[in-house]
Amino acid sequence: MRKFKPLAPGVYFGLDEVHYHTDPAVGSTDIRRLRRSAPDYWWHSHMNPSRPPVDEVKPTPARLLGKAMHKLVLEGQAAFDRLYVRRPDDVDGATSADKSAVTKAANAAAEKVGKSSLKGDDYDRTVIAGMMISKNPNLAGAFDGGASEVSVFWDHPRIDGLRLKVRFDKLKPRGIGDLKSIANERGREFGTACRNAIADYRYDIQGRHYLEGRAQIPALFKAGAVFDEEGLVVTDGPEFDLIEACAAEKAFAFQWVFFQSQDSPIAMGYVLSPANPICKVAALEIDNALAIWEQFMEQFGPKQMWLLTGPVEELSVDEMPGWFGRG
Numbered sequence: 001m002r003k004f005k006p007l008a009p010g011v012y013f014g015l016d017e018v019h020y021h022t023d024p025a026v027g028s029t030d031i032r033r034l035r036r037s038a039p040d041y042w043w044h045s046h047m048n049p050s051r052p053p054v055d056e057v058k059p060t061p062a063r064l065l066g067k068a069m070h071k072l073v074l075e076g077q078a079a080f081d082r083l084y085v086r087r088p089d090d091v092d093g094a095t096s097a098d099k100s101a102v103t104k105a106a107n108a109a110a111e112k113v114g115k116s117s118l119k120g121d122d123y124d125r126t127v128i129a130g131m132m133i134s135k136n137p138n139l140a141g142a143f144d145g146g147a148s149e150v151s152v153f154w155d156h157p158r159i160d161g162l163r164l165k166v167r168f169d170k171l172k173p174r175g176i177g178d179l180k181s182i183a184n185e186r187g188r189e190f191g192t193a194c195r196n197a198i199a200d201y202r203y204d205i206q207g208r209h210y211l212e213g214r215a216q217i218p219a220l221f222k223a224g225a226v227f228d229e230e231g232l233v234v235t236d237g238p239e240f241d242l243i244e245a246c247a248a249e250k251a252f253a254f255q256w257v258f259f260q261s262q263d264s265p266i267a268m269g270y271v272l273s274p275a276n277p278i279c280k281v282a283a284l285e286i287d288n289a290l291a292i293w294e295q296f297m298e299q300f301g302p303k304q305m306w307l308l309t310g311p312v313e314e315l316s317v318d319e320m321p322g323w324f325g326r327g
Helices: 017-022 028-036 038-044 061-075 077-083 096-112 120-134 190-200 203-215 217-222 238-248 277-300
Strands: 010-013 084-086 116-118 147-155 163-172 175-182 253-260 267-272
Touching (some): 010 217, 028 038, 028 277, 061 120, 061 147, 061 163, 061 175, 077 120, 084 120, 096 116, 147 217, 147 238, 163 203, 163 238, 190 253, 190 267, 203 253, 203 267, 203 277, 217 238
Parallel strands (some): 084 116
Antiparallel strands (some): 147 163, 163 175
16 A cells, blocks of 8 residues: 655645545545444544555445546546546347456456446446536536646644545535435435435535535635645646635535436536535534544544443333334
């Protein structure tokens, strides 16, 4: 596994994805784990000596497809074509061995030119989904212009030793664009499926945390803490101009663009503004989660396993699920 130094507070363009994910700063996924279980956070964190190296974890097919979709929507067709090719379709009546041979040959050919091959269905779905977003006047603006994969790191204002981080899919002066996929396996109306996903996976916490990260930009810009992909301070050029514009802009919002990963690749967007009451709910959850981080760090520190040490209690029927004993 590659070794990286923890990053100082700042805005980072083109930061290596593995570097971002291995940095010990706390991100939105960490916050959602903390509110569920501090040991779960510890297990996935840099403090766990048995955690698999981030760059050695084999991505799932869904994860690979998501990366391809992000590349297409965030950076355009040319950037997508530089990394992905369409795998040949299986011929009618092909055996499992035939299909495996085609896949291996396609993967090997793609790897030789630094690309990845996508199954025909997946490739076609990605391209069509990208078109559904880019040609929708209500959605395309979320990813036009600005910069992709911008990372922000900052110190928590009250908790010593706690650094926080975000990684924007797309950053523009007045908005943050975030691309999400939904399988919608229960076949709900798509808007309902999107809202349920926000509630089920607590994407509201992500949105609120990202808005907080966006709010750090003026101070970081003033401090000269804006860095390019080489780690050098940015003093001019398009990246400097973007962060200068972001620092001057006081009105901004977070926007999700959801696309359906099964059935038709339809897409829909939702906006979360700082004054939205949902942000107040999410902010309380974030504060509680970070208080848990502080409590467990004081109790166990960074070199011990984090444990739940509450007392063993008599099981109460009142605490059982509502359906218990009703059969």
